[in-house]
Amino acid sequence: MSLDGFYTAALIGCGRIGFSLGHDEKREQPASHTMALLDNPRIKIVAGCDKNPENLAAWHEEVPYAQVYENSASLYQHHHPDIVIVAVNEAYHLEEAVAAIEAEPKLLILEKPVALNLEEAFKIKEIAESKKVPVLINHERRFSEDYITAKNYMPGIGPIINIRATLSSSMAVYDQNEESSGAYSLIHDGTHLSDIVLYFLEDLNSPSTTIETLTSLTVPSGEQVSSPNDSLIKKDEKQKKIIVNTLLKRPVLTGVVRDENGVVRQVCAHYITHGCPDVELLFVGRSKYFGFEIEINGTDGRICIGNGYCKLYKAEESNLYSDLFSLRCDKSAKIPVKTRYFSNMVQNAIDFLDEKENLKSTLQTGINALAILEEIRKLLKG
Numbered sequence: 001m002s003l004d005g006f007y008t009a010a011l012i013g014c015g016r017i018g019f020s021l022g023h024d025e026k027r028e029q030p031a032s033h034t035m036a037l038l039d040n041p042r043i044k045i046v047a048g049c050d051k052n053p054e055n056l057a058a059w060h061e062e063v064p065y066a067q068v069y070e071n072s073a074s075l076y077q078h079h080h081p082d083i084v085i086v087a088v089n090e091a092y093h094l095e096e097a098v099a100a101i102e103a104e105p106k107l108l109i110l111e112k113p114v115a116l117n118l119e120e121a122f123k124i125k126e127i128a129e130s131k132k133v134p135v136l137i138n139h140e141r142r143f144s145e146d147y148i149t150a151k152n153y154m155p156g157i158g159p160i161i162n163i164r165a166t167l168s169s170s171m172a173v174y175d176q177n178e179e180s181s182g183a184y185s186l187i188h189d190g191t192h193l194s195d196i197v198l199y200f201l202e203d204l205n206s207p208s209t210t211i212e213t214l215t216s217l218t219v220p221s222g223e224q225v226s227s228p229n230d231s232l233i234k235k236d237e238k239q240k241k242i243i244v245n246t247l248l249k250r251p252v253l254t255g256v257v258r259d260e261n262g263v264v265r266q267v268c269a270h271y272i273t274h275g276c277p278d279v280e281l282l283f284v285g286r287s288k289y290f291g292f293e294i295e296i297n298g299t300d301g302r303i304c305i306g307n308g309y310c311k312l313y314k315a316e317e318s319n320l321y322s323d324l325f326s327l328r329c330d331k332s333a334k335i336p337v338k339t340r341y342f343s344n345m346v347q348n349a350i351d352f353l354d355e356k357e358n359l360k361s362t363l364q365t366g367i368n369a370l371a372i373l374e375e376i377r378k379l380l381k382g
Contacts (some may be wrong), residue, residue: 006044007353009037009104010081012049012072014059014097014336017111017138018087022062028339033109033138034062036342042350043083045304049075072096074126076103083349085109090182094120096111101133106353108135109345113191114366116182118210118243118374121367128363134351136359137366138193143344145336146310150296150303151200151311153333160204162278167193170289172381174264185285186264186373189292193281194248195361195369196294201247204275208247209364210371242378245371247273253379257286269376281372302327310335 011018011033021027022035030036037043043085049069050056056269057373060068069075076099086108093115100108101124108128112139115121128135141147154160171185182347198208244250248271265286271279293306302313312333318326351357 006042006098007082007350008044008046008079009083009085010046011037011048011059011080011087012075012100013085013087013089013111014048014055015052015087015089018050018085019055019059019062021133022377023300028320029339032342033087034183035105036346037085038063039343040346040350041348043186046081047075053122073101076325080105082106082353083109085111087111087349090116091180094123097124098127101127101131104131104133106134107349109134109138110135110201110363110366111138112140112195112369113182113187113361113373114370116179116202117186118367118370120371123125124365125363134352134367135363136345136352137361137363138345138379139192139342139361139366139369140345141192141196142199142365143348144339144341145344146305146339147196147199149334150294150305150310151203151337153301153303153330154200154203154296156297157296157301157303159299160276161278161297161299162280163197163200163283164280164296165193165197166282166284166288166291166293166296168287168373170287170290172263172265172287172377173285174265174377175261176381178359180202186283186377187370190281190373191369192292193283194372195365197281198245198247198365198368198372200294200296201273201279203271205247206246210243210367211246212241212243214241214248237325238344242375243371245368245373247368248279248372249375251281251376251379253376255282256380266379267376267380281376301330 019032019034024034030039037045045063045066047067048059049072056068084105086096088096090155097110131333167189169185172188175184251269251271253267253269261266266284269281296303300315304311312330313327314330315325316328318324348360352359
């Protein structure tokens with residue numbers, strides 16, 4: 001626990017998630033790292049940095065007592081914060097995460113995804129372990145009150161029949177030309193989708209991690225279905241070593257849609273797990289709207305949760321059919337008005353440093369989510 005009751009914090013990256021989303025009037029606030037830090041009385045922001053002078057000037061107006069720097073190296077020369085928050089674009093996660101870890105804070109909060117790929121993610125993990133710096137990944141739905149409520153409701157809907165998770169936007173699902181930037185939804189927002197599905201599956205299966213395995217990455221012609229199951233590997237197919245998540249692995253891909261430039265605009269990944277025989281992750285990059293939703297069907301009820309809603313259903317005697325049951329909204333369930341996703345994340349960081357609880361979103365859970373997406377990406381590349 002901090003001797004004076006406070007923890008100092010420095011922010012690396014004063015852009016959207018780092019700062020400006022905190023002024024979005026339509027979002028539940030706090031909606032940025034800066035506003036969540038300011039909202040917590042146990043945090044003292046001491047410094048911030050951004051390569052964009054306009055971002056840095058706007059941030060300094062909000063936090064005038066903090067010192068500002070154009071790069072993190074200068075910041076670390078003058079400060080040794082308890083908490084470092086890295087909120088930069090995916091392309092710079094490895095560089096800035098390593099620099100932060102080398103500064104040896106008590107905790108690193110790293111924006112999702114962990115990195116552009118698993119190779120970079122494991123470099124971050126190796127250095128974090130060598131320096132003994134714990135890392136919290138901001139997969140915000142793990143801290144969100146509505147998702148916590150939904151997970152707590154799961155035992156009441158009976159054995160799970162299927163889980164269907166959907167991410168819809170206008171952003172390309174996968175563009176090979178953007179691998180160095182991460183500017184495609186499979187990685188950028190898909191990390192939230194794979195992570196929250198793992199969150200819901202955790203109590204139904206053994207805890208997941210990552211392992212190295214042999215697989216075939218050959219995609220059948222026509223791209224209607226892709227299956228890398230060992231039993232389907234032909235003798236003349238080249239096998240490769242890949243790292244996979246132990247829970248959601250060896251997907252069957254269907255519904256692959258590419259545009260005229262070969263950019264993937266839609267794909268659905270299907271999985272079988274011990275706790276749920278049918279798991280689907282659907283990524284759509286040709287929608288006019290942004291959608292994020294999870295539907296969990298059980299033998300006795302249903303959970304539907306997404307952006308701005310959480311609906312819980314249970315099977316009751318039907319008012320439509322004699323001698324049958326129908327799903328009806330569970331009016332006894334208490335749905336939280338505010339999700340407190342950012343506030344709860346910062347509070348978890350403080351409680352961890354106070355040695356009151358474990359981190360709820362770790363570097364390993366972030367790597368687990370990334371492993372799922374990387375396996376899908378490699379199948380799409382062929």
